[in-house]
Structure formats: structure tokens, C-alpha cells
Amino acid sequence: MVQKVSKKVKLFDSERFERALSLAKNHDACCISALDILVPMNPDEDTVIALLVKDLFLREILTEKEIEESFGKVVLDLILAVTKIETLSYKENDRTSRLEILRKMFLTMAKDIRVVLMSLACRLHKLKDFHGVSDHVAFAKETLDLYAPIADRLGIYNVKTSLEDLSFKYTNPVEYKNVSGKLKELKKSCEISIAWIKNRLTDFFANRGVIADVSGRIKGVYSIYKKLKKKGLNSPEDLYDIFAIRVVLPEKKDLLGNFQVEHLYSVLGLVHSEWRPVTRRFKDYIAVPKANGYKSLHTVVLGLAPKDMDQPVEIQIRDEKMHMDSEFGIASHWVYKQNGNSSVEALKAYSDWVKGIADIREGLNDLDVFKDKIFVLTPRGEVRDLIAGSTPIDFAYSVHTDIGNRCIMSKVDAKIVPLDYELKNGEVVEIITRSDATPKLQWLSVVKSGFARNRIKAYFSSLNRDNNIKLGRDILNTYLERIGKPFLDQNYSILKRYLGKNLNLVQRETILEEIGKGGRPAHEIVKKIYPYEEAVVHSVVMPAKVIKKPKKGGLEQSVVIEKQVLIGGEEGLPIKFAACCEPKFGDNILGYVTRGNCVTVHKMDCKMIGALNYDRFVAAHFKNISDEGPKYIVGIKVVVMSRIGLMNELTAEMAKLNMTIKDIQLKELGDAGLHEDYFLLEMDNLDKFDIIIDRLENINGVMKVSRAKKENEKYVASAHGRRKTSSGIKKKA
Structure with a gap:
């Protein structure tokens, strides 16, 4: 046995292996014969030993402490991980339980493929003698539904075929006898x-x-x-x-x-x-x-x-x-970390494997196993699973709160990327920190994970009230300056009638405190006071509406129209139309979640919207209306210190947000190398206004970014003439 295994196992220590084999034999461990399945895959020594002593751990002959002391922490971790997979609760024909098991198996695969390969070897061994299995049919069904597809997607043909044939024998004995008999x-x-x-x-x-x-x-x-x-x-x-x-x-x-x-x-x-x-x-x-x-x-x-x-x-x-x-x-490559090896070659191989998870996980009976997950790696080769769409800031907080709080820059695959870069499967992420750095409130609109968002909020909540009010005031002034509006006065007067309420000074300070500690996004408050449609938009280009009227079909029209409303992209939710504005099919609409968990549908221009709680609004639209929305023409001014390549970087950020540059004007300011660059941009969503300003301000050489005032927009008059706004009022360029 020792000679046979030594030919296949990597970095073989015969003394260590013989100790594990002796323990297994002395206690009639059933996994000894499973070596015949695992060894042809050229495993490493830790995996072989883990397979030998796993049964002794399950029978409580060896404790966790004894395994770690005798064979090391890696062997113990492998055993615990395999045991965790094998004890997952599976219910036949239950899509939820199957999805959950597949999720955990893929998460395990990304972190250490050896665990899944061990599980496949143990599963195939049990199918041959059903040692310790009470319900043979249920066990075979679970194998056919879960383990055989995994072996197939990993490309392990021999194991996949054996799992399928042995399982088929018990799940459908009549058909198995028929087909196998004719094959014979x-x-x-x-x-x-x-x-x-x-x-x-x-x-x-x-x-x-x-x-x-x-x-x-x-x-x-x-x-x-x-x-x-x-x-x-x-x-x-x-x-x-x-x-x-x-x-x-x-x-x-x-x-x-x-x-x-x-x-x-x-x-x-x-x-x-x-x-x-x-x-x-x-x-x-x-x-x-x-x-x-x-x-x-x-x-x-x-x-x-x-x-x-x-x-x-x-x-x-x-x-x-x-x-x-x-x-x-994949077993022919055995992609795994060893002895903390993080060489460039090893890290690249591991990165390629993690990227391959995205392909491997597809095709499992049309279940999208990880539609909301990605896997990325640290420079040391450790895998982090994050929410799809996560940024380097999310990654930093997943490593440690201090790393997140002090991050100033990120690298992905050794290239510098912005902190709002969307991470992808298999990328190697490095965070650069500075000891005196602090989180930015703008990060709250960038991060995807609740954990990162809560850590950022916790940081700002730790500041005292006076500091938070001062910080909130400065942040709000920054956003007011962006759209060309005056700063807050001593009494914060523009907040007095916020959301149609009559707020006293303490209540206004509370709003600023919330902004200062990250509880409220400043740009959302500014948009409520100065709607961007009026404050930043030069003109609006409306698409031709394509509306397919719903057929009555004998039903009341109101009932039919209700079925045409999508709330946050979902249909069939309980809704009612607001009596205050009486939305009609084809109107631009907005949903408001009531305390009874029903959604009231308002027109976008309903006068009542300003008096409602902003946090309870949800997106809504009619599903048979063309999804193409209006295009907003917005002018921005960028003050820069001129340098080679700067214009390329500015326009590249605009392109990333799918903005069309309608016109550009460059103006030199004296001899110090300062320029004012004016851009006329077409965007499909006004939320992008703040995003593009944040991104441009992070570019080296950019001094200040703000909305271009009307006197600076004359240069576009000849190009665009008069445009019709969403309210029907003609606006001169």
C-alpha cells in the first residue's frame, strides 16, 4: 500500500502516512478502500491522511486536538470541511435545499478543491457498500442530484460515470435492469x-x-x-x-x-x-x-x-x-495552496482556477448557484467571497475593519484601479493603506455589502454630535457647490421646509448630524431641496413612447392596469393607485410602501411626494412601456492642472458610465497651467451626475468639478438650439 500510494502522492512522507494507515487498520476504518478512488487523482499527502483518519473522527476515536497534534491543522481542516458538506440537509425535490448545498460546495471549491474531491471519493466508496447508510434510495438520489453533476462539471469522468451508474441502480431499478441487461x-x-x-x-x-x-x-x-x-x-x-x-x-x-x-x-x-x-x-x-x-x-x-x-x-x-x-x-492539476506558497506562478494558477468557478457552476439543471457571489483573492492567495458588484472598499472591510477605514488606493491584478471599481471573479486584490487615512462618506453610495456600510456608519457615529454637525454641514456645502447653489447660512434656512415640514433649528441640526455620521446621503437631501431636473439639467431629450395598451378581456380596466405595474422589477405585488394624482397607464410613476405593506402608486410629479418619507419610495413603471427613458443634457466644469494624458482619463471615466460627450470647450486660466474644461454630457440617469463628479475629482490633476453655470453653456447653443424639457417648457441653450 505504501509503495502504491508513494508513486502518486505529492511530497510523500512515508512515516506520517504509515502512522495514519496503522490507525485506520487497527480500528477497521472504512475509508481505507476509498484510497483506490482518490489516489489515481494524484492527491497531496494531507488529503490522503485526512481520508484515512476521517472515519476515526466521525466515530469519536480521535478528537480534533489529537488529529491536529498528530497530523497538523491542514488535515483537521480538511476533515471538518468534508464532514460539514456530508451533514448538509438534503430534501428530494426541494429546490431550496439543493441550491443551498450547491452554494456551499462551490464556496468550498473556490477555497480548497481538495475538500470536494475527498467528498466525491467518500461518496463513491459508500455507494459501493452503503456502509453506515440506512436509506439506500435516498442516498443514491442525493448522489445523482448533487454529486454526479459536480463531478461532471469538474470533468472527472471516471468518478462521474461510477456515481451515475451506481445511483441509477437504486433510484430506478426497473430501467437500470432493462438498459444494463440489453447492454450486457x-x-x-x-x-x-x-x-x-x-x-x-x-x-x-x-x-x-x-x-x-x-x-x-x-x-x-x-x-x-x-x-x-x-x-x-x-x-x-x-x-x-x-x-x-x-x-x-x-x-x-x-x-x-x-x-x-x-x-x-x-x-x-x-x-x-x-x-x-x-x-x-x-x-x-x-x-x-x-x-x-x-x-x-x-x-x-x-x-x-x-x-x-x-x-x-x-x-x-x-x-x-x-x-x-x-x-x-481538475483533479489532474490539484490547484491548492501549500505551505503558504504565494509565488507569482502559484497565485496565477490559483487565480485562473477561481475564475473558472464561474464557468463550472453553470449548467447544473439551470440553477444559478452563485448569481449574487464572486470570489477574489488576497495577494497571499486567500479566497474572499463577496456580493456581486463589490468594490475594493467592500474587499478591504471583509479583510479587517482597520484595513477598510485606512484604505486610500487599490490594485487589481497589480494595476491601480479606482475604489469604486467593480471586482470580478478570480482577480487578485491589494489594498494600500495610510495610517492617518479615514473613511469617506461618499463610500456609502459605492459599497455593496451591508457589513462594509455598517462599518463606515459606525466610524462616523463614533464622532461626537458637534463634530458630526460640522462634518455634515461641510459635506452638504460640497454638494450645494457642485450644482452652483449658495452655501448653508447660519440657521440652515434651506432645510427649514425640508420634505414639506416646518423644522426647527434642532431638527435641522439633526439632519446635518445624520449626514455627518453617514446615516443620510447628502446628495439625496440636496436633490430633494433642488431637484436635479431643474438644478443641473441643461435640457431633456424625450424618447418616443411605445405603449401597448392592455386588453380589457372582460375585466375591469383598473384591475388589468394594476397587473401591468412592476415594482422594483417584480410583478404581482399588492398595489393601489393613489387617489391624489390618479395615475393612468403610460404615466411616469413611483411606488410608496405603506405601513400595511401595500405599495401605493403615485405620478412622478404628484404634489404629495414631497410630504412623504423618502426612505419608503421604490421604483415603479408600467411593463408594456418602452424601457428607454429620457436623456438628460448636463454641463459640467472641470478645473484642472494641465498634464499629458489627463483628457484621456477624463473622457474614459465618462465613457465607463455610458455618457455621450455632446460638446467640449477648453479655457486657459493665466500662465500657471490651470484650465477650465467644459463638458456637455448626455446621461440616462441623473444619479450619474454625482458619480461622475466623484470619479473626476479622484483623478490626479483635477482641482475642482461642478455644474457649469448657464453663462458657461452658451458655447453649446449653436449645436443644440432649443430643447423641450420634461415639463414642456422651452429652455434656451
């Missing part, structure tokens, strides 16, 4: 055909100086069953592809060590020149690999089989590396 009858003739074809191809290649290993295999029972169901056939005799011929060629590399594939296509050409190919059956998985990384050339030819069994023959052509990958999938 065909097996002898198939083996004769395979042997005949193998000899013929071997001679064919030898005569042409081609070194190739030719073999054949009969496909699995469950695979044949699925083919029969898909094609509506009754017997394996009706299928021509119940077996496949493999042609495995030596690997070839160029002088730089890159793998070459030209010889595979040459062999394909030789085969097609001798036997007629079925064109529509050719598949090039080298040019376009499967999601699990599988590469091979598949073709089907006529005339190769024995004359008395003349049928199409499937041939798979690949090199030795591709063949190893096809048998063991």
Missing part, C-alpha cells in the same frame, strides 16, 4: 467491434509513421439511458454511439514550452481521408473547450466498423495531457 447482450459484439477497429486503426497509423495509443470503451448505463430518453428510443441497439474509440497522441511543445496541437488536426485529416466523416457530428473541443476544461477532437466516420456490423463510429483524438484531463478533470 450487446457487450460481446461491441468488444469484438472495438478490438477489430483498434487493430485496424493501429495498423493504419503505424503505416503512416504516426505514434498513437488506440483504445475503446463502452459508455455508462446511465449515459445510455439518458441518450435513449432524449432521442425517444427503446433499446441501446438503436444507438450507434454506445462506444467510442480514443486516439491518444504524444504531447508536443514548441521551443518556448507551449503545447502544440497541429499534429492532432493532421491525424484528424488522415482519418477523414480514409473514411467518410459525418460532417454534422464533428466537434472541435480544442478550439472551444467545454466549461470544465475538456479538450478533444470528436468525429464520426462511416466504413470503419466490421462489415457485418457496419455502423457510424465515434473517434476522439487528443494528446496525453488532454487525456489525463478528460479522465480526472
